Amino acid sequence: MNIKNVLVAQSGGPTSAINASLAGVLKATIDSVEFDRCYGAINGILGVMSENYLDLTDKAAKDPDFIKLLTHTPAMYLGSCRFKLPEYKDDDSSYSFIFSQFKKLNIGAFFYIGGNDSMDTVLKLSNYAREIGSDIKIIGVPKTIDNDLCHTDHTPGFGSAAKYIAGSILEIAHDTFIYAVKSVTIVEIMGRDAGWLTAAAALARNSYSSAPHLIYLPEVAFDKERFLTDVRNELAKRDNVIVAVSEGIRDKDGNYITSSKAMADTFGHQQLSGAGKALEFIVKENIGVKVRSVEINVLQRCAAHLASRTDLDESFAQGKKAVELAGEGQTGCMVVLNRLSNDPYQVEYSYAQIKDIANEAKSVPAEWINESGNDVKKELIEYLRPLIQGEVEQYYEDGLPKYLDISHLNRC
Amino acid sequence: MNIKNVLVAQSGGPTSAINASLAGVLKATIDSVEFDRCYGAINGILGVMSENYLDLTDKAAKDPDFIKLLTHTPAMYLGSCRFKLPEYKDDDSSYSFIFSQFKKLNIGAFFYIGGNDSMDTVLKLSNYAREIGSDIKIIGVPKTIDNDLCHTDHTPGFGSAAKYIAGSILEIAHDTFIYAVKSVTIVEIMGRDAGWLTAAAALARNSYSSAPHLIYLPEVAFDKERFLTDVRNELAKRDNVIVAVSEGIRDKDGNYITSSKAMADTFGHQQLSGAGKALEFIVKENIGVKVRSVEINVLQRCAAHLASRTDLDESFAQGKKAVELAGEGQTGCMVVLNRLSNDPYQVEYSYAQIKDIANEAKSVPAEWINESGNDVKKELIEYLRPLIQGEVEQYYEDGLPKYLDISHLNRC
Structure with missing residues (x-):
């Protein structure tokens, strides 16, 4: 043979x-x-x-x-x-x-x-x-x-990236909570069209930290005014607000929320950068508290x-x-x-x-996203949790x- | 008593x-x-x-x-x-x-x-x-x-940050070397006035990877043309060039190389962001290969x-x-x-x-930086190495x- x-x-x-x-x-x-x-x-x-x-x-x-x-x-x-x-x-x-x-x-x-x-x-x-x-x-x-x-x-590959993202958000929370001044920290996470990785930020929540306090997925049309209201509401409850945002968020017309020009790569996707920076500018101009954006970048896929x-x-x-x-x-x-x-x-x-x-591509199902479109539901967290163990x-x-x-x- | x-x-x-x-x-x-x-x-x-x-x-x-x-x-x-x-x-x-x-x-x-x-x-x-x-x-x-x-x-705190930076640069090298296309990756590292942390990127070098291939510290006046020559020389030797740059690099007149406006904080320092982005734009406009910038950001101090x-x-x-x-x-x-x-x-x-x-502040001594101002000498690496063990x-x-x-x- x-x-x-x-x-x-x-x-x-x-x-x-x-x-x-x-x-x-x-x-x-x-x-x-x-x-x-x-x-x-x-x-x-x-x-x-x-x-x-x-x-x-x-x-x-x-x-x-x-x-x-x-x-x-x-x-x-x-x-x-x-x-x-x-x-x-x-x-x-x-x-x-x-x-x-x-x-x-x-x-x-x-x-x-x-x-x-x-x-x-x-x-x-x-x-x-x-x-x-x-x-x-x-x-x-x-x-x-x-x-x-x-x-x-x-x-x-998803579970490891999710673990790195959740661990990093927890460490960013420790880094952020030390100052008794109002602040907003925007963490930009990969995922062009699907919000799975950004949703994994929710795994960072534990008995002493509810960060991230807001989560924006590409599956939900991003609305600047609703975002500002969300941030103001969170700032009323706590000093340091941490926001997890997908690189791929788009407005209701499908335009990427980004501070840099989008370019097409070989497969016709758009090279994204800047959703985090864009939200940083929105907070800076409209709310005026201390604000920082962190792009977890390639480390989430290679750490x-x-x-x-x-x-x-x-x-x-x-x-x-x-x-x-x-x-x-x-x-x-x-x-x-x-x-x-x-x-x-x-x-x-x-x-x-x-x-x-x-x-074909699989998005986060609408029934696993909360009504306000700024967080994920417990079913999604239960789906994610075993994958980072x-x-x-x-x-x-x-x-x-x-x-x-x-x-x-x-x-x- | x-x-x-x-x-x-x-x-x-x-x-x-x-x-x-x-x-x-x-x-x-x-x-x-x-x-x-x-x-x-x-x-x-x-x-x-x-x-x-x-x-x-x-x-x-x-x-x-x-x-x-x-x-x-x-x-x-x-x-x-x-x-x-x-x-x-x-x-x-x-x-x-x-x-x-x-x-x-x-x-x-x-x-x-x-x-x-x-x-x-x-x-x-x-x-x-x-x-x-x-x-x-x-x-x-x-x-x-x-x-x-x-x-x-x-x-x-320095040794742990140095370890995280060197480990991340090594992982970014693995992430970057996979594509057989010319590329430049700029990694921006913390350190307003002293280049110690950026120098620690050199610890990522091992038997199979010489990344980072270029290192720019705030102790050396940054010259755009010399930088472009450095990058072109490295691109002639290899596909994927990795550059470590301090957030605090300045030109010969002391102006920060940054793409965003500098602001004074309580102690009169300047809030920096954008040295990496600035170098990304310089490469994009002048060399035209695939280029990306990664800001390691707060994770280097809290991971x-x-x-x-x-x-x-x-x-x-x-x-x-x-x-x-x-x-x-x-x-x-x-x-x-x-x-x-x-x-x-x-x-x-x-x-x-x-x-x-x-x-008072302690800078990286000039005798530990190479003549071309784009790398560190072995004495600096020997000083750093024990601290990440x-x-x-x-x-x-x-x-x-x-x-x-x-x-x-x-x-x-």
Whole structure:
């Protein structure tokens, strides 16, 4: 029997958990009877198109700590890309090259770890495979801090980002509450169209702190006057008001609330910056108390030192599940998580057809947002809470987190 | 014998280690034969002026974990203030009230934990004590993430901030290196006049990453054209250039490089924001590669979950040393650290006269900055390295760091 190899690549924006899924694919391949070696393509599908590979099975064989360290290293060990394949009916040249590479490397399954845009690549490759009668399995492994993929309970990377955001909001609360002067602190959180990450700020609330006191999601049209009323009401109750706001808030006409010009990136999204700064200016000009904005920025997606144990475990398991699905003959699908219960928290691993997932986005449901549109309801907090549970045993070297060498990506 | 009590307060900006010093004062007071109870004033010297106290000895007696948790809790457990006492020769009314409070609480020693501005309060109170013939000991305990206090090797809070900054730069490097496209990432770091914290970014460099590739300190006049040449040179060597820049960089005429209007705060400093954004715009307009700026912001001073063990241990020991000094009859002084050697790292605890410290600031010496003014020398890295060593055993509750209840500060 000709035992095939597998090829894996990573795509889209970084998370603290995307390498845990890669580690899961690698571990399951090593342990499997169906597959032989696990190759990684550098910089997503572009690595296949430029024949740039790493032999991950070899890496794991040479370093007994490789899989463990890989699981704890943030961002893409294999590098990433933001590349959208053309429709193969328009131009199949890249498809024929990719499948010739699969043949050359004796690939039986290709795993693509990524978010919405990456699932578009999985959809196109699996459609092309069917078109040409290839039996190579094409399977997506989800990943996005935004938690906006459909047909899965939540996405790898989200729990760790949520934990970092909630922890940071708690620490900002300690930082802010020290002065007995009226102040407003605006914390801007990632999430273009879906407010899941911003909602996670609510997890910072505990027995002594109700921060954040106001939460604005992109799912609710932002109204400047209502915002000013909300802030004034909170300032009447306490000295220091902390506001969590999504980078993607828009007014009722769909215009982003931002202080800088929006620009389109490759996928037609808009590069956002400035919702926090915009709210800072609104408070400064209209209320006049001390005001500061904090943009948590890329740290929320790469601060692996504060990753969620639950998130890394589930991400690893989803990588393993992808290899199992390929072994069972599945293709054109994405690994999904179904939640069985919140308390005790229980999930099961399954899969869904990729055509139902690619290019779709899941928003925070309206019934989990309060009537005033300035906070989240307890159902949302109960959904979020299990995802940040558990800490990761972190490795340190010379005072800093120890991560895997990524010098193969480029000249660092 | 009439055993006196001690009073302690905290002032200025937050750090991750200022409560470790408070814990040291409390522990040493409990263990001492010279002193009885340890009281804390809420919101710095303003707490004395408004008779707002906590009995810390009582807190420690009621909760066996109090001192341990206090040591790990960021920002001021007692709250803070930014209040400058008038000269007592102009107006001694607040002084006479403060000393009447000392008498009422049977205070034998007053400890003020803070930075440059707080040491001004220590100087004034100790001068006034001498003037009125009071034998109450007035002692400063240093604290500032800026590391700019004179006559001490380094300051409590600096090592933890440095560790967070270096760790974050390393994680940002992982986040940035994934894309095979030319990019510049600007990381703005705190430090108005002294570049110590920005220099600490250099600790992120390791065997596989040379980020940050450029470092700009406030000690060197910033030149836009030289900066653009530096960035172009780095972009010729690698895809992804990471720049660490101080919030306080100024041009040769002393004007801040900032994209927002500067404002004076109580102490005549300028509220800064925007050096990172300013450099982002400079790169965008002149070079045109993908560019992003990240402001690490308040998290660098309150992210206690990534505190330096060395920093917390030394901060605790400096709090204890203050109580010892008071017991020995010292006053009008600040606890200092003298470094005996870098490797092995050894320090000794001593004190210096407060008149030599208050209102002075220590900059990064010119001989520790490279000729081109865009990096630091190895002597500076050797000075910094020991200060971020060691991790803190962190307590977690429900997925988040467990800190002390601070609801006594105000309506959180």
